[in-house]
Amino acid sequence: MQEATLYSAENLVIIKKAYRKMVKSVKAELDKTDKKNIKLAFEVASKAHSKQYRKSGEPYILHPIAVAQICAEEIGLGATAIVSALLHDVVEDTEVTLGEIEEKFGTSVCKIVDGLTKLDNLYATISPQAENFKKVLSSLATDVRIVLIKMADRLHNMRTISSMPPHKQLKIAGETSHVYSPLAHRLGLYNIKSEFQDLCMKIMDPDTFFDIAQKLQETKDSRNNYIEEFINPLTSRLDLVGFPYRITGRPKSIYSIANKIQNKGVEFEEIYDLFAIRIILDVPVKKEKQVCWQVYSIVTDVHKPIPERLKDWITTPKANGYESLHTTVIGPLGRFVEVQVRTERMDEIAERGFAAHWKYKTNTPQPNVFDDWLNSVRELIESPDSDAIEFLDDFSANLFSEGVHVFTPQGDMMVLPNDATGLDFAFSIHSDVGYHCKSIKVNNKLEPLNYKLQNGDQIQIITDRNQKPNKAWLKMVVTGKARSKIRSSMKEEKKKAGEVGKEALMRKLRSKKVSFEENVDMLVKHFEQNSRVELYYEISVGNINLKEIGKFKVEGNKLVKPPKEVIPQVTRRVSKKDPTHDPHAARLKIEGEVASQYEYSLAKCCSPVQGDDVFGYLTATTGLKIHRTNCPNATRLAARYGYRIMKAQWESTSNTDFIAELVITGIDDGPGVIERLTHNISSDQGLNIRSFSIDGLEGKFEGRMKLFVTDKDQLNLAIAALKKLSGVINVTRIK
Numbered sequence: 001m002q003e004a005t006l007y008s009a010e011n012l013v014i015i016k017k018a019y020r021k022m023v024k025s026v027k028a029e030l031d032k033t034d035k036k037n038i039k040l041a042f043e044v045a046s047k048a049h050s051k052q053y054r055k056s057g058e059p060y061i062l063h064p065i066a067v068a069q070i071c072a073e074e075i076g077l078g079a080t081a082i083v084s085a086l087l088h089d090v091v092e093d094t095e096v097t098l099g100e101i102e103e104k105f106g107t108s109v110c111k112i113v114d115g116l117t118k119l120d121n122l123y124a125t126i127s128p129q130a131e132n133f134k135k136v137l138s139s140l141a142t143d144v145r146i147v148l149i150k151m152a153d154r155l156h157n158m159r160t161i162s163s164m165p166p167h168k169q170l171k172i173a174g175e176t177s178h179v180y181s182p183l184a185h186r187l188g189l190y191n192i193k194s195e196f197q198d199l200c201m202k203i204m205d206p207d208t209f210f211d212i213a214q215k216l217q218e219t220k221d222s223r224n225n226y227i228e229e230f231i232n233p234l235t236s237r238l239d240l241v242g243f244p245y246r247i248t249g250r251p252k253s254i255y256s257i258a259n260k261i262q263n264k265g266v267e268f269e270e271i272y273d274l275f276a277i278r279i280i281l282d283v284p285v286k287k288e289k290q291v292c293w294q295v296y297s298i299v300t301d302v303h304k305p306i307p308e309r310l311k312d313w314i315t316t317p318k319a320n321g322y323e324s325l326h327t328t329v330i331g332p333l334g335r336f337v338e339v340q341v342r343t344e345r346m347d348e349i350a351e352r353g354f355a356a357h358w359k360y361k362t363n364t365p366q367p368n369v370f371d372d373w374l375n376s377v378r379e380l381i382e383s384p385d386s387d388a389i390e391f392l393d394d395f396s397a398n399l400f401s402e403g404v405h406v407f408t409p410q411g412d413m414m415v416l417p418n419d420a421t422g423l424d425f426a427f428s429i430h431s432d433v434g435y436h437c438k439s440i441k442v443n444n445k446l447e448p449l450n451y452k453l454q455n456g457d458q459i460q461i462i463t464d465r466n467q468k469p470n471k472a473w474l475k476m477v478v479t480g481k482a483r484s485k486i487r488s489s490m491k492e493e494k495k496k497a498g499e500v501g502k503e504a505l506m507r508k509l510r511s512k513k514v515s516f517e518e519n520v521d522m523l524v525k526h527f528e529q530n531s532r533v534e535l536y537y538e539i540s541v542g543n544i545n546l547k548e549i550g551k552f553k554v555e556g557n558k559l560v561k562p563p564k565e566v567i568p569q570v571t572r573r574v575s576k577k578d579p580t581h582d583p584h585a586a587r588l589k590i591e592g593e594v595a596s597q598y599e600y601s602l603a604k605c606c607s608p609v610q611g612d613d614v615f616g617y618l619t620a621t622t623g624l625k626i627h628r629t630n631c632p633n634a635t636r637l638a639a640r641y642g643y644r645i646m647k648a649q650w651e652s653t654s655n656t657d658f659i660a661e662l663v664i665t666g667i668d669d670g671p672g673v674i675e676r677l678t679h680n681i682s683s684d685q686g687l688n689i690r691s692f693s694i695d696g697l698e699g700k701f702e703g704r705m706k707l708f709v710t711d712k713d714q715l716n717l718a719i720a721a722l723k724k725l726s727g728v729i730n731v732t733r734i735k
């Protein structure tokens with residue numbers, strides 16, 4: 001074989017081993033042609049990539065093999081997807097053409113590889129990730145396998161991300177957590193979603209991540225003992241049910257544990273549901289429901305249930321197809337334990353998403369729920385003037401929702417996202433019904449337009465031809481469809497209102513004797529507007545004064561800006577005086593250079609201090625901002641404008657002060673509290689307090705303290721000391 005000449009003997013062994021392992025992991029049935037095609041795809045790809053290496057130094061071909069392995073093993077895809085995964089980077093990075101792929105592997109592989117290449121090409125441009133994401137979704141509508149392979153590609157890149165430079169890691173993680181992880185959730189790929197979340201957290205909030213990881217490791221033995229104690233009294237009774245079953249007790253993801261600690265303000269040690277018990281039964285489809293409930297009753301006979309925590313997703317599956325019976329019971333030592341009961345079929349769907357749906361399609365209780373969702377995605381994509389970033393926001397908002405079931409007056413059931421309102425319902429019936437929606441009757445009673453739909457509601461919409469959408473409506477809807485329709489209708493209105501402004505501008509330019517077309521776009525930029533429509537509108541409502549154009553010089557057919565008005569440059573200017581930062585201290589390095597060359601400031605949303613993991617974000621108007629990598633804003637920024645992110649690192653020494661903000665909660669035991677807290681900070685620790693406010697509520701207090709610290713270590717010492725004070729329950733730094 002000619003491969004021998006392309007790779008070193010050592011690499012050839014590694015590659016062949018990886019390939020064989022991948023082929024073995026295929027779960028779908030493969031016929032002779034499938035096997036031949038997979039082999040051929042492997043040969044084509046390894047030849048094409050033979051001169052390339054990954055950042056880690058490995059031969060590049062190991063990446064497509066790993067992506068194919070994820071498709072086969074973790075998503076459960078078949079031959080066509082495996083062939084496409086092996087070839088996914090070939091057209092993009094090598095000399096192989098789409099024509100050759102079509103010739104060798106046929107149209108469907110060619111279409112998928114083409115879709116994946118188009119997605120990748122976008123990374124090369126500086127277009128915002130939002131634009132890219134819109135493309136991801138368009139491909140979802142073409143062939144859903146494109147998105148599934150893209151998920152696998154992203155998962156492998158995330159798993160091997162440590163060989164990338166830190167600021168690139170941040171950009172990729174931001175996009176993953178903002179776009180890919182919600183999408184994985186929506187596609188029902190729960191395992192992949194959890195892994196995305198953990199991998200992102202490891203990059204964006206490494207301290208918390210490793211702290212929890214270590215604690216999970218330390219408590220592993222006692223947790224396993226507990227699980228055994230919980231399961232033992234169940235097994236003899238489960239045996240009697242007469243179907244094979246297995247029980248697992250896996251810990252929850254680090255991300256979900258961290259969320260719980262953050263949201264509930266508790267310590268790791270206080271969280272008892274670190275794991276969920278899962279009972280998975282091998283039962284014929286017909287008996288599924290009956291047997292699952294039988295098992296539920298066995299569990300609750302032994303361990304006392306908490307009735308409010310029962311969730312029946314077998315009778316009504318989630319919108320992404322998830323089926324399972326969840327309950328929480330009181331286990332040994334009085335601890336709450338979550339128990340999930342499901343069948344092997346349900347488990348496969350839960351683990352591998354709707355790829356597994358296809359296999360079981362005939363038996364799925366609500367096979368059209370996912371199709372409905374796909375249709376609404378298609379509609380959103382096709383909506384003509386949805387701006388890419390608005391689209392991303394609208395769409396992300398819809399991704400995590402599970403759905404509320406309501407009825408039309410004719411008794412047709414409709415599924416809308418959780419928190420959807422009457423107005424959302426109107427738009428989901430038809431855009432015209434939405435535009436002219438005047439009032440809403442819920443179960444024959446009038447309710448406001450923003451009425452939140454409840455399961456089982458019957459909704460009637462009353463329309464009025466004179467009614468039209470306004471800005472307030474945007475706050476009354478949650479569905480992407482309604483929001484984008486309202487926006488485009490408002491844009492239409494703006495356009496009409498702007499006609500006057502446009503005419504005024506035309507007159508002005510005519511009086512200056514210059515061409516309209518040649519100058520209008522320059523003026524859009526000059527007045528910092530996003531489009532011509534916005535410019536006309538701002539002129540017609542008087543926010544932009546055309547007198548300013550009088551200052552422009554005329555050169556031939558064009559207006560030239562007056563010399564003083566230089567568009568501000570954000571890079572490389574020595575900073576103005578900012579009390580919180582001294583340019584000569586040079587405490588930061590930006591992109592490897594001394595930071596005093598840049599005008600930068602510390603972001604107020606997360607107030608980084610020396611020692612925090614940080615990055616720079618180039619804003620459009622206010623220069624370079626330094627954020628902590630675990631700042632919630634950072635994720636959004638990284639996902640939308642990855643190209644604006646700059647690498648930032650602290651210099652080793654400096655004595656400058658930073659402002660950090662703490663939230664302190666505790667028991668309010670009288671007037672001594674404030675004294676105790678401030679005394680500890682200023683006298684015992686010698687730190688300066690910038691501001692301090694405190695609120696009391698039902699015997700508890702919540703204080704907010706801003707203090708000056710030189711670095712993260714000093715801040716952590718202060719937090720630890722405050723936590724030790726009597727009456728203090730918790731101290732956290734704001735995120």
Ligand code: MN
Pocket residue numbers: 063088089153
């Ligand atoms: Mn790739």
